[in-house]
Amino acid sequence: MTDRLSALLHEQADLLDVPMPTAHEVITAGRRIRRRRRLTQAGVAAAVVAVLGVGAAFVGGAAPDRSDPDTIATDPQGEPVDLGVVFAVDDTVYLDGGAAEVKMPEVAQTLYYTSAGLLVRTNKTGDSDGGAPFHFQLVGADGKAQPLDLTLGEVVPSTDPTQPYLAYSEADGDGVRVIVVDVTTGEQVARVAVTGLTDWGGWIAPPVALDGDTVYVSDFSHALAVDWRTGEVVPAEHVSPGPPTVVRGRTIAPSDAAAQVVEVDSGDVLFESRGWLRLSPDGRYAIAGEGASGVPVQDLDDGTSVDVGKGSVTYGWTTDDQLVGIVDGQLAVCSPESGRCTTSPLPDGVSSDAFVRLPGFTYES
Amino acid sequence: MARQVSDEAFSEFVHGAWPGLYRTAYLLLGDAGLAEDLVQTALAKTYAAWPSVRDVQAAPGFARTTLLNTASSWFRKRSWRNEVPTSTLPEGHHHADFSDRPAVLDALSHLPPRQRAVVVLRYYEDLSVAETAHALGVSDGTVKSQTSKALDTLRGLLGDAVIPLTTGATHD
Numbered sequence: 314m315t316d317r318l319s320a321l322l323h324e325q326a327d328l329l330d331v332p333m334p335t336a337h338e339v340i341t342a343g344r345r346i347r348r349r350r351r352l353t354q355a356g357v358a359a360a361v362v363a364v365l366g367v368g369a370a371f372v373g374g375a376a377p378d379r380s381d382p383d384t385i386a387t388d389p390q391g392e393p394v395d396l397g398v399v400f401a402v403d404d405t406v407y408l409d410g411g412a413a414e415v416k417m418p419e420v421a422q423t424l425y426y427t428s429a430g431l432l433v434r435t436n437k438t439g440d441s442d443g444g445a446p447f448h449f450q451l452v453g454a455d456g457k458a459q460p461l462d463l464t465l466g467e468v469v470p471s472t473d474p475t476q477p478y479l480a481y482s483e484a485d486g487d488g489v490r491v492i493v494v495d496v497t498t499g500e501q502v503a504r505v506a507v508t509g510l511t512d513w514g515g516w517i518a519p520p521v522a523l524d525g526d527t528v529y530v531s532d533f534s535h536a537l538a539v540d541w542r543t544g545e546v547v548p549a550e551h552v553s554p555g556p557p558t559v560v561r562g563r564t565i566a567p568s569d570a571a572a573q574v575v576e577v578d579s580g581d582v583l584f585e586s587r588g589w590l591r592l593s594p595d596g597r598y599a600i601a602g603e604g605a606s607g608v609p610v611q612d613l614d615d616g617t618s619v620d621v622g623k624g625s626v627t628y629g630w631t632t633d634d635q636l637v638g639i640v641d642g643q644l645a646v647c648s649p650e651s652g653r654c655t656t657s658p659l660p661d662g663v664s665s666d667a668f669v670r671l672p673g674f675t676y677e678s
Numbered sequence: 679m680a681r682q683v684s685d686e687a688f689s690e691f692v693h694g695a696w697p698g699l700y701r702t703a704y705l706l707l708g709d710a711g712l713a714e715d716l717v718q719t720a721l722a723k724t725y726a727a728w729p730s731v732r733d734v735q736a737a738p739g740f741a742r743t744t745l746l747n748t749a750s751s752w753f754r755k756r757s758w759r760n761e762v763p764t765s766t767l768p769e770g771h772h773h774a775d776f777s778d779r780p781a782v783l784d785a786l787s788h789l790p791p792r793q794r795a796v797v798v799l800r801y802y803e804d805l806s807v808a809e810t811a812h813a814l815g816v817s818d819g820t821v822k823s824q825t826s827k828a829l830d831t832l833r834g835l836l837g838d839a840v841i842p843l844t845t846g847a848t849h850d
Contacts, residue, residue: 315801317840318832321782322802326701332714334696336689339718343688343725392808392818475812595817614792614820634817650823 393426393474393594393632394454398646400424400629400637401670402663406433408456410644411660415458417450424672425470426594426632429477429497430454431672432461434470439668441467441677442515449479451496462499469520469556469677471528474594474632478502480523480541482530484510489519491528493541503541510537520556520677522564524577529557529564538577551580556677561596563613574599574613583613591673593634598649600628600636610636610649619652629671639669683728692721695738699745705798706749708787716752720745746799746813753791753814785835793828796821 397409401421407414408431419435422444426432430453436444449461463479470481479494489510493503510532513519522529528539529552536552539545552559553566559577566575573585574592584590588602588609601609607620608628621628621636622645628636636647640656642665647654659665670676683691696717703713703720724731724741731740786794792814799810800821811821833841 315829315841318782318797318836319801319804321840322705322798325782326705326802329701329704330710331697331700332710334692335718336692339692339721340685340688340725342718342722346722346726392812595820597816597820614816633819 393428394430395632396431396452396454396456398631398635398637398644399431399672400644401433402667403439404435406431406452406458407660407663408452410646410657411663413456414660415450415452415456417458418460419448421670422447423674423676424629424670425472425479426474426672427451427472427477427479427496428475432472432479432496433458443467449496461494461496463494466517468516468518469675471521471523472496473523473525476523476525478523480521480528482518482521484513484518489530491521491530491539491541493523493528503544505539505541505544505546507537507539507546509535522557522559524559524561527559529559531555531557549577551575551577556675558592560592560594563592563596565590565592565599571602574611584611586611593630593649594632594673595634598634607652608636610652612649619650621647621649621652622654627671629673631672637671639665642666683725688725688728691737695721695741698738699741702742702798702803703745703749705783705786705802706795708783708794716745716749720748723748743813749795750814753795781836785832788835789828789831792816793824793831796824797828797832800825 397412400407401424404417404420405414406417406421406424417433417435419437420439421433422436422439422441423434424431425434430451433450433452434447435450436447438444445466447465449463450458451461452458465481468481468483470479472479477496479496480491482489482491489507491503491505491507492501494500495502505528507530510519510530512534513532519530519532526540526542528541529549530537530539531549531552531554533554535554536549536557538547538549538552551566552564558565562577563583564575564577566573568585570585571587572590574583574590575581576583584599584601586599586601590602591600593599597612597614599611599613601611601618607622607624608626609618610621611618622638622640626638626640626645628638628647631637631646634649636649638645638647639659640654642659643656644659645654645656699717699720700713703716704710707713707716720741723744724737727740731737786797789797795814796810799805799813800807805813807818807821811818814821829841833843
């Protein structure tokens, strides 16, 4: 039992000399933060925020006025719904390592973790190029799928595994808007207009990455950070132009070597790789390219690295940071700490050379 | 709750919340100056975000969450990551008398920042594994492994009487 440790911690804490609070300094600092936010909002980009349910839209740099603060009060972050090892082949999504399956009305094209379930992007062909329209199904904790009332064109949407939201952008002659949708209801919870994005390649709107209260949106010249709850838009100084990747405040950026993991807030480089990088759902690990003796996986917290499996395999991630891939026609689940893998047969009817789609990939071309 | 809070009301809130927040901050950081900075930062952010606080009763929890989030962001910075705890365990601390109160804080100072935070959140704040993982922005598995490592170290410093070998898996 840890009762003794707990008791000693409380006794020790009670004996601390607690300095007198400096309420005046706190308030002064608080005002400074508030003022800085307002100035940033006014100076960087015009924002339009419509908080659905309130129905108010605000144009220009002013902070959104909220008649009902509860509608945007900070929600506690959740955990991604645990459906075991998930993957998809054609129009079937497999759960629990293949022990259960869910049929989709179209090809399951991309798998996204959310706190409400596994969100599946579907389309007719499975292709991203020319693949629109894209539809969505949410597989809940009960293993059942329900359609999401949302159809998207060729954009790059994004989820945060700890939240029940999908973010994407849309563009027309009036500019670009970042949109956040509740995947349980299909309702838009935020629309934020951003300015200054012009060239985002072959997609119909700029790619985004959702990380907490922030949607990162970028074109090929710069990236912006959009606080979708407040409408604040600021430059994302440490997020690279191009399709953004941001997980728990960490981003992937190109470097002289090849790629690096960077803290979004500070710009600190956590790790540099000679190969491409792909972050785990909680941002702790990064798959670092390919190695002859396995796939290198870097622990970004501890600074350690292991080679996972043998040879070159394309791995996705489970919700709890295990790697999942197809090795020698078997489903392999591997530890990012030991590098060891356990394998199990693919479900009946799935051939060893099938195109298996894994969470962690956007399947964008 | 009112859209903005008066200085008088917020000062009252600061005086009420400060001691508890400071104790948590000190246990997390082990440094009086840093602890004071952390609490002040958390309360300043609370002031700035006051319209988002659902009601007065929720304000202390909001401030505490903000403090933990701020501490977590500090730990994520490279300078914190590279901070190395005392590498050599002090002689004479094995099987220390657990009634020797400073020994607990001394022992905490031998843990890396993340492990220290896990211990404080789980055994001082009494958070579950999932709540601790959420507060620190890491996975449940990370919390469990960091807890296990931390308790091993603390057991070596404080003795089995404080942390019996059967601990760790039972506190969730």
